[in-house]
Amino acid sequence: MTDSRIPLPYEGLVAAVTGGASGLGTAIARELSSRGATVYCLDLTIERVELPLVGIVCDIGSSSSVEAAIDEVIRQAHQLDIVVANAGIGAQGDIEANDDEEWARVLNVNVIGSARTVRAAMPHLRRSSAAAIVFTSSIAASAGLPDRALYSASKGAISALTRAVAVDCLPYGIRVNAVAPGTADTPWVGRLLDGAKDPQAERAALENRQPTKRLVRPEEVAEAVAYLASPSSGSTNGIILAVDGGMDSLRPRPA
Structure with missing residues (x-):
């Protein structure tokens, strides 16, 4: 009997997602897995990683830890097709708020x-x-x-890095893109809100600066990443795909 099942677009592919144990990383990992990929979540703590996802301890602040984690992916899966470099940390404050040590840590x-x-x-x-x-x-x-000087600098570097790596990877047939979320409804944003003087008012302010009047859902970011990494998106290369509810490009008339 022949197999009449339609193969999933990611079937047979192996993906590694840094920061895959929480927030955007978990949503991305789950989406890639749902499309047929074998997905490894590289994170500092992997207790929350649930099957079919596979957790591997990784500190992206350390070269030896990253190399060991990638080696473990290869040991288990014997291949690696997709890398989602998602892990990161936040930073608050204007240009005077953070010292050299904090700049070095975040970058x-x-x-x-x-x-x-x-x-x-x-x-x-x-x-x-x-x-x-x-x-x-x-x-x-x-x-x-406002109050995002260090964080903005780090993410501006990521956008520039994306294009530079994309052009260098052309001879190898490796496509390189980035997703640029607006303020997403993640645990990290939740912790920021919890620390605000008036969490409800702060959340309302974040929602109101989005043209859609709501925060970005992690699943929406995951959908965009799945498109960018998909083998069917072969002509999408070197782009920064905004998933921000129009925050960067739309100027709605004030209410």
Whole structure:
């Protein structure tokens, strides 16, 4: 009897998602898995990673940890086709708020951490016929947001890095894109709201600055990442895909 089942678009592919144990990373990992990929969540803590996702301990702030995690993916799966460099940390304050040590800490995770993840994966991606890299940038890379100087700088670097890596990867057939979410309804944003003087008012302010008047859903970001990484998106390369409810590009008339 022949198999009449229609194959899923990601069937047979292996993906690694940094920061895959929470927030956007979990939503991305689940979406890729639902489309047929074998997905490894690389994160500091993996207790919350649920099957069929596979958790691997990884500190993207350390080259040796990243290299060990990628090696473990290859040991288990024998291949790597998709890398989603999603993990990152937040930072608040204007240009005077953070000292050199904090700048170094955030840039080491958000920028160099993403770079070292892709660097470690490159030898394996070159062997894939469906290789794709997706970085996580942010609305903060293109819109001036208050009290986000350091964070914005880190995400601006990610957007620039995306295009630079994309052009370098052309000879290898590896596509490189980024997703740029607006303010998303994630645990990290929840913690920021919890620390505000008036969490309800702060949430309302974040929602009202979005043209859609609501925060971005993690599942919407995951859908965009799945499109960018899909083998069927072969002509999508070197783009920064905004998933921000129009925050960067729309100017609605004030109510």
